[in-house]
Amino acid sequence: MSGLSYLNDTPRRGFDYLIVGAGFAGSVLAERLAAGLGKRVLVIDRRPHIAGNAYDHHDEAGVLVHRYGPHIFHTNSQRIVDYLSRFTQWRPYEHRVLAVVDEQQVPIPINRTTLNALYGLDLQSDEEAERYLASRAEPVDDIRTSEDVVVNQIGRELYEKFFRGYTRKQWGLDPSQLDKSVTSRIPTRTNTDDRYFTDSFQQIPLHGYTRMFERMLDHPNIKVMLNTDYREIRHDIQHDQLIYCGPIDEYFDFCYGKLPYRSLRFEHRSLDQERFQAVGTVNYPDEGVPYTRISEYKHITGQAHPKTSITYEYPSAEGDPYYPIPRPENAALYKRYQQLADATPGVTFLGRLGTYKYYNMDQVVGQALALYQRIEQAQRESQEAPAEAEERLTHLAR
Numbered sequence: 001m002s003g004l005s006y007l008n009d010t011p012r013r014g015f016d017y018l019i020v021g022a023g024f025a026g027s028v029l030a031e032r033l034a035a036g037l038g039k040r041v042l043v044i045d046r047r048p049h050i051a052g053n054a055y056d057h058h059d060e061a062g063v064l065v066h067r068y069g070p071h072i073f074h075t076n077s078q079r080i081v082d083y084l085s086r087f088t089q090w091r092p093y094e095h096r097v098l099a100v101v102d103e104q105q106v107p108i109p110i111n112r113t114t115l116n117a118l119y120g121l122d123l124q125s126d127e128e129a130e131r132y133l134a135s136r137a138e139p140v141d142d143i144r145t146s147e148d149v150v151v152n153q154i155g156r157e158l159y160e161k162f163f164r165g166y167t168r169k170q171w172g173l174d175p176s177q178l179d180k181s182v183t184s185r186i187p188t189r190t191n192t193d194d195r196y197f198t199d200s201f202q203q204i205p206l207h208g209y210t211r212m213f214e215r216m217l218d219h220p221n222i223k224v225m226l227n228t229d230y231r232e233i234r235h236d237i238q239h240d241q242l243i244y245c246g247p248i249d250e251y252f253d254f255c256y257g258k259l260p261y262r263s264l265r266f267e268h269r270s271l272d273q274e275r276f277q278a279v280g281t282v283n284y285p286d287e288g289v290p291y292t293r294i295s296e297y298k299h300i301t302g303q304a305h306p307k308t309s310i311t312y313e314y315p316s317a318e319g320d321p322y323y324p325i326p327r328p329e330n331a332a333l334y335k336r337y338q339q340l341a342d343a344t345p346g347v348t349f350l351g352r353l354g355t356y357k358y359y360n361m362d363q364v365v366g367q368a369l370a371l372y373q374r375i376e377q378a379q380r381e382s383q384e385a386p387a388e389a390e391e392r393l394t395h396l397a398r
C-alpha cells in the first residue's frame with residue numbers, strides 16, 4: 001500500500017490520540033487531527049486492512065469487489081462531498097435495485113412500473129398510481145411497528161410480496177416485532193423513478209474506497225497498525241486521548257450484557273461471464289430463498305472486464321456486528337452504556353459501533369467532522385483558559 005506509515009513495534013514515544021478502528025469514523029478523525037491540529041495519531045484496526053466495512057480490493061480475477069457487501073455513496077451534504085474530494089475523484093453512479101416477485105424482476109422501491117408489471121395495469125400518471133395505492137392501503141390507527149407502516153401505506157398483499165419475507169430474513173424477526181423506524185426508511189413512489197436513492201450527490205470514489213482511505217491516512221503524523229485488537233495494546237501504547245470506534249459494549253467488557261446485532265455472511269463468487277444481472281443489486285424477498293440479495297460490482301464500479309464478480313448476502317445471528325437491532329429494549333441497554341461512557345474520562349465513542357446506530361457512510365463522516373470541530377474549539381479555548389478547557393476536552397462526545 002502506498003504512502004501509509006505502518007507501525008510494527010510498540011513505539012517509544014506516546015501519541016496524542018489513539019484511534020481504534022480504521023473505518024470512516026476513525027480515519028476521518030485521524031486525518032483532521034493530524035492535518036488540522038498537528039496531533040500525533042495512531043490508528044489501529046483488528047482487521048488486516050484499512051477502510052472498515054467500506055474496504056474494496058481486486059479479487060483473484062482482477063475485479064474490484066467490496067468485501068463487506070455493496071457500498072454506494074450518496075449524500076445531500078456538499079460539505080461532506082467537499083471534504084472527501086480532497087482524497088478522491090468520483091464516478092457518477094445511481095444505484096438501481098430489482099426485486100424478484102411473482103417470477104418477475106420489478107423495481108424496488110415500488111413505483112408505477114412495479115405496479116404496472118405486477119398487476120398488468122397501465123397506470124399513466126402519478127395521480128392514477130396514487131389512487132391505485134390508496135385503494136389497496138389498509139389504514140392502521142396506531143402505527144407502532146414496521147408491519148403497521150407498510151400495511152397502512154400499501155396494503156397487506158404488497159407488504160407480503162415485498163417486505164414480510166425480506167424483513168424476516170434480514171432481521172430474524174417478523175416486521176410486527178420491529179420498530180416502525182426500520183421500514184419508514186423505504187419510500188413508495190407513484191412516478192417511474194427507479195433509482196434506489198434520491199440524494200443530490202450519488203457518486204462513488206473513482207479508484208475505490210480503499211484508495212481514498214490510503215490517501216486520507218497518508219500523513220507524517222499518522223501511524224497505522226493493522227491486525228491489532230485494542231485489548232492487545234491498550235496498556236502498552238501511551239496516549240492522551242482515546243477515540244473508540246469499536247463496539248461500545250465490548251469496551252466495557254459487556255458489563256450490562258451484549259448489545260444485539262444482526263450479522264451477514266457474504267458469499268463472493270467470480271464468474272466466467274461478462275454480466276450476471278441487469279442492475280447492481282437484485283433482492284429476493286421470498287422466504288424460501290436463503291439469501292436476501294445478490295450484488296454485481298461491475299455495475300457500481302464501471303470496470304470493464306471479461307469476468308464478473310458477485311456477492312450473495314445471507315443474514316445471520318452470528319458473526320461480525322453489522323446492524324444494531326432497532327427495538328426499544330436495545331435502545332435502553334445502549335443508554336446504560338452511554339451513561340457509563342459519559343462517566344469515563346479520556347475516551348470518546350464514535351461511529352456506528354461506538355454509538356450503536358446504523359449510519360450511512362456520509363453520516364459517519366459528518367459525525368467525525370462534527371467531533372473534530374468540537375475538539376478544535378476546545379483546543380482554541382484552552383489556549384485562552386487552560387484549566388476549564390482541559391476538563392471539556394476529556395468529555396467531548398457527550
Ligand SMILES: Cc1cc2nc3c(=O)[nH]c(=O)nc-3n(C[C@H](O)[C@H](O)[C@H](O)COP(=O)(O)OP(=O)(O)OC[C@H]3O[C@@H](n4cnc5c(N)ncnc54)[C@H](O)[C@@H]3O)c2cc1C
Nearest residue numbers: 021023024025045046052053069072230246351352360361
Ligand atoms: C452490508 C452493508 C452494506 C452497507 N452499504 C452501505 C451503502 O451502500 N451506503 C452507505 O452509505 N453505507 C452503507 N453501509 C454502512 C457503512 O458500512 C457504515 O456507515 C460505515 O462502515 C461506518 O463506518 P465506521 O467507521 O463507523 O465503522 P466500520 O466501517 O465498521 O469501522 C470500524 C472498524 O473498527 C474496527 N474495530 C472494532 N473493534 C475493534 C477493536 N477492539 N480493536 C481494533 N479495531 C476494532 C473494525 O475492525 C472496523 O474496521 C453498509 C453497511 C453494511 C453492513
